[in-house]
Amino acid sequence: MKAIYSALLALALTAPAVATATDYAVQPAASTLGFTGTFQGAGFSGTFGKWTAAIRYDAAHLGASKFDVTVDLASAKTGDKDRDTALPGTDFFNVAKFPQAHFVTTGFRQSGAQVLADGNLTLHGVTKPVTLTVTFKPQGAGAVLDVAGSLKRLDFGVGGGDYADTSVIAADVKVTAHLQLVAK
Template sequence: MIRRAISLALTLALATPLAVSAADYSVQAGSTLGFTSNFQGSSFDGHFNKWTAAISYDPAKLASSKFDVTVNLATVKTGDNDRDSALPGPDFFNVAKYPQAHFVTTAFHQQGNQVIADGTLTLRGVTRPVSLSVVFKPQGSGATLDVTGTVKRLDFGVGGGQYADTSVIGADVKITAHLVLAAK
């Protein structure tokens, strides 16, 4: 009886597929999270000094891959004092009420030669779907991960009211990230 139970347990264990999971990575120094927009027809770049990212990724195991990114919006910098003072304020990010932005993936899919990370972005209390292009390059025991995508700022209430004029402040904001990753 015991031998039969052990045999059955062993058979079931061998017949059950192993759990497939992506590799976990930690974000290293040299990683950046930024954006590009335009003001009065001139393009400008910005970045965030403080953010965290939990990255679990394997291009061969997209179903088990996941990104979870939290951004401290008060750390925005564009190199322009007026803009850097205005962005955390109530007309734009409103960090007093919404100190963080949060992106989490819901799925990954292949689109031609490109990998797309579908997810949700929560910004100013508004959650909307966002899709990002992903370029993953293994390097030794780590990798680099470059991510790009575009969001419509007014979809999240960023720069609404008197700042809603898209001929003054562009409607589209390009998101860019370059992550240097080390395997956990």
């Protein structure tokens, strides 16, 4: 028995450490989740005021990382009264039927110096793959996480009907997040 115990102890001491990703809590007051688009040739930007994010990240072992983000679509604000009134309605987000958007990663990969997060976005009842670029900067007991990606709004049925004309409202919408994180 003593020989088995000694062998297990020796194995444990010589085995490489198992990589574990860190779970992070988002600091909402210092974080933003936003979007930009174009209306009649002029750019506009907006933010979502209510959302949650479960973040697990390990830059050295991307396979252990995961993002799971849920967005309250009724919290979208652009600073334009007409646009802010229209976004929750049936022509755009239709929050009465689809109150939330949800993004969850399916994997991470290195592309040159850039880290990419592949995942599925469910918006307006439609689920499609979306890829985000990831910039992760450790800071003390936390980190700063910046992500960016682009999606085609009509792929998700957002702004269809009279608003499907991409010469009025551009097809591409850029999504960005700047998250201040603290390790749990």
